[in-house]
Amino acid sequence: METLLRQLGRIPGALMIVPLFLGAVVASLTPGVLELGSFTTALFKSGLPALIGLFFFCVGAQIDVRAAVPAVEKGIVLLLAKYGIAVLFGLFVAFVMPDGTLWGLLPLAIIAAMSNSNGSLFVALTSEFGNKTDKGAISVLSINDGPFLTMIALGAAGLAEFPMAALLAAILPMLIGFILGNTSPTARKFLAPGEKLIIPFAAFAIGAGINFSVLLSSGAMGILLGLMTVVFSGGAAMLALYLWHVLRRHPRPTRNMVAGAAEASTAGNAIATPAALAMIDPSLEPIVGIASAQVATAVVCTAFTMPFFVAWLASWQRRNGISPEAEEAYYEGRPLPVMKAHPAE
Template sequence: MRIKASIEKVPGGMMVVPLLLAATLNTVAPDLLRIGNFTQALFVDGASTLIALFLLCTGAQINLRNVGVSLGKGATLLTTKWIVGAIFGLVAYMLAGDSGLWLGLAPIAIIAAMTNSNGGLYVALVGQYGDKTDRAAYSLLALNDGPFFTMVALSIFGAMGFVDGLFSFVSFIAVLLPIIVGMVLGNLDEEMRKFFDKGSSMLIPFFAFALGMGIDFGAIIEGGLSGIVLGLATVFLTGTAGFFVFKAFKWNPIAGAAEGSTAGNAVATPAAIAAASASFASHVDLATVQVAASTVTTAILLPLYIGFLVKRLEKKGVKVPDDYVIE
């Protein structure tokens, strides 16, 4: 059987197929693989560990001469996504009706969903369509985890005061450390670099499956049409903006588009903000389900959108990632 070849016929197949398979399984039979021991550790709870190992393998491929490129890409992605999400949120605040909603969307949900990104999804996509500098850019992207940048946007709007303590420097270092360990080993020993290179592609379907086991299609139903619209806006606005910004810098535009998602941890952002300012309490429940729906929608749609963009570039004679690889 040509299993690998069949999976790769699907755009982003090595990531998309396992993720959707797991999400379907988690929706219809969530306890099937939650039986403890090695099975649950690998297929359900293993996403963080597998991604950490993937980042270590990726870090080993980084030549110290290219560190500045990775940081530049990470900072550019972080800034682009935040600006687009903040502007869209500001428009929502300006056009919101008496209910405080715009087109049924809570502005706080818009900012939370659009300024936060799914790091695992990004890593999986650039693992297939990017190079080592695109993967290493993830070290900076960890900064948009949680409510920190949502709070910054809200403080700029004058909607609330800035609140300290929402970003943990230790958490940032915890994300960065596996990449650093891999980078040190790879630069000290070329054989170690070659050894770890094997893990960069092999790990993708495994952590994609584990990520899928955290997705419940029921969240789309609960979040309603507004949550789906929020997911669509996140993919097509922040993803497309990243695509064109990276293209302008002559970097791989697919890596720029790979940030167009909403992370699962963004679901907790509305509650965290409401805890800091009671003025947001009235929209917490609605915002939470809308962000959850956006998380699921982007996890499904973004890989398909990336596949479309790759084919579009290939029709123009551009090979992804070969034409953008930095040696």
């Protein structure tokens, strides 16, 4: 079993993807197992609201508002760019496309996937290819975890009904966790394991509500969604970051855009967004399975393709005399490191 778990752990987004698919398999082949009642049904199927609520509580506790000014600014720029492009695409599909979908790709899935990002992958990639301000931006980018931003977009556009009381009820666990985590380091440390511990159980419960045939058919569109996230979400984040550098009059060698490319992913917890929103607006229930499947496929797709995108950008920047080291030196008031520009320039 240990060997099997290690092999499964190599799958991108395994903590969310594997339990979700197992839940879908069990629900499709032996649904009676999940209907035994008592703790079995509560844990593996009907207890999803409690699991998601606890997950968002733990996530909120890990959002740190204390960071250096450049890191906060960079995080805000990336957050607005990623969210903006997600909402733009989602609403375009909802209101302009004839049937309100893009070849079966749902607006709910588009906004949920493109507005969310894999924080662990972001930190890992910015640690390897970026600098301190790149990594520090995660303190702001953590806001896009969970269904909150997707809920705002769909509610404002009239695509779903979210009463204020229901909206508050949905975000209150994360807000309480946020306050608790930022006022008590002990509480933050205590709740940190829950961010990962709860994911596989919530994922299985989500999968238990998905028919496996839906994953095979509608989930295929998630590949398109994943590529859209990498190209358009990453592209928008990079462009916004470049404009921020220009407006702040940063020297050309410091205009590092690695953090923008590293934001071009979909986090595994985004798979829970359709189910979370359907708990508030039951009219979304019929599309939860399809939307979850599309987001799940996008998670895997971005996890495979986005790291190559970041590595290419880091290499391109260095060939053109731009580096994270130069940016960091500039903020710290040190002389910029001398880099040889690409011969073509």
